[in-house]
Amino acid sequence: MKAALIREVESVKKIRIEEAQLPELSSEHHVMVNIGAVGICGSDLHGFYDPKSMARIPGLIMGHEAAGVVTEVGAAVTRVKVGDRVAVDPQVICGECAQCKKGYYSVCDNKKIIGSNLKGFMNGCMAEFAVVTEKQCFLLPESLSLEEGAMVEPVSNAIHVLNRVKVNMGDTIVVIGAGTLGLCIMQAAKLTGTGRVIVTDLSEKKLALAKALGADIVIKADEDPVARILSLTDGLGADIVIEAVGIGATYKQAIAMVRKRGSIMFFGATHKEVSLELIPILHKELHLIGCTGAETECPVAIDFIASGKINVKPLISHRFTLDDTQEAFETMANPENDAVKVMLIP
Numbered sequence: 001m002k003a004a005l006i007r008e009v010e011s012v013k014k015i016r017i018e019e020a021q022l023p024e025l026s027s028e029h030h031v032m033v034n035i036g037a038v039g040i041c042g043s044d045l046h047g048f049y050d051p052k053s054m055a056r057i058p059g060l061i062m063g064h065e066a067a068g069v070v071t072e073v074g075a076a077v078t079r080v081k082v083g084d085r086v087a088v089d090p091q092v093i094c095g096e097c098a099q100c101k102k103g104y105y106s107v108c109d110n111k112k113i114i115g116s117n118l119k120g121f122m123n124g125c126m127a128e129f130a131v132v133t134e135k136q137c138f139l140l141p142e143s144l145s146l147e148e149g150a151m152v153e154p155v156s157n158a159i160h161v162l163n164r165v166k167v168n169m170g171d172t173i174v175v176i177g178a179g180t181l182g183l184c185i186m187q188a189a190k191l192t193g194t195g196r197v198i199v200t201d202l203s204e205k206k207l208a209l210a211k212a213l214g215a216d217i218v219i220k221a222d223e224d225p226v227a228r229i230l231s232l233t234d235g236l237g238a239d240i241v242i243e244a245v246g247i248g249a250t251y252k253q254a255i256a257m258v259r260k261r262g263s264i265m266f267f268g269a270t271h272k273e274v275s276l277e278l279i280p281i282l283h284k285e286l287h288l289i290g291c292t293g294a295e296t297e298c299p300v301a302i303d304f305i306a307s308g309k310i311n312v313k314p315l316i317s318h319r320f321t322l323d324d325t326q327e328a329f330e331t332m333a334n335p336e337n338d339a340v341k342v343m344l345i346p
């Protein structure tokens with residue numbers, strides 16, 4: 001099969017299109033999926049361009065936001081059949097550890113992610129075919145395209161972020177960052193009954209998209225968003241701030257713009273470490289809530305996309321064939337392109 005692999009060329013990571021071996025169904029619960037669409041995630045971009053990153057290493061097939069058609073199933077598979085169109089949940093969970101037993105699947109002790117080497121090497125979906133377990137497959141309704149199916153992963157993550165915090169009617173929620181996740185989180189936040197959802201970003205184009213998709217207020221990130229949020233909340237600060245960028249500057253903004261006893265959702269992770277001032281966290285008695293992956297939100301995400309409650313089509317800003325994966329990464333990496341979701345069509 002054709003696959004996009006990370007290769008090291010003169011000590012720089014490059015993407016090469018190669019004829020790779022078709023993966024095998026090594027368990028009777030395995031399913032072969034002919035990939036129809038796979039998105040490039042910010043984590044792919046950062047891992048690929050960071051020479052020191054161990055999350056995206058040479059030899060790996062990336063891709064953890066995917067959908068496709070089932071072409072083969074193991075003997076014990078009951079969830080899907082050949083010909084089914086499915087979204088793929090990239091999380092491989094054990095189902096047996098203490099966390100899984102409590103239903104805390106996103107923090108499974110033995111969790112692995114396909115298309116990543118972060119928790120153990122697992123090839124992903126930037127290829128014609130991928131083998132996943134049946135539990136990772138979620139049926140797509142007729143009305144959804146495979147491209148929309150490939151957005152189920154980011155949307156389910158976005159819903160999970162909102163499920164991790166208690167939202168009260170009338171709350172002011174700030175979403176820092178209008179990338180794919182920020183725009184999905186903004187739309188999920190609007191569904192909670194919150195009062196206002198405010199989005200900050202540097203890109204005017206992305207802010208315009210946020211506004212078109214329902215953000216109540218958008219703020220340019222270089223126009224003192226902390227002062228703007230404070231003035232919009234009578235000096236009190238926002239009830240909930242969701243960080244979807246992942247750098248020190250924006251985490252600092254989050255701490256400065258949240259109200260006393262407010263919540264900050266730690267979701268963005270561009271850098272491995274950020275340095276934050278302790279005193280405001282202590283003296284404002286803040287809730288800092290970490291978020292990683294979805295738990296049981298995939299079917300909800302599919303429902304919300306199918307019913308139009310969350311609109312993902314306008315988020316797909318660029319499309320490339322698998323042959324042009326390297327160009328797709330370069331396009332996404334250049335801020336001048338205002339890329340939101342770059343989709344590969346294998």
Ligand SMILES: [Zn+2]
Binds near residue numbers: 041042043
């Ligand atoms: Zn991702």
Ligand SMILES: [Zn+2]
Binds near residue numbers: 097110111
């Ligand atoms: Zn587990």
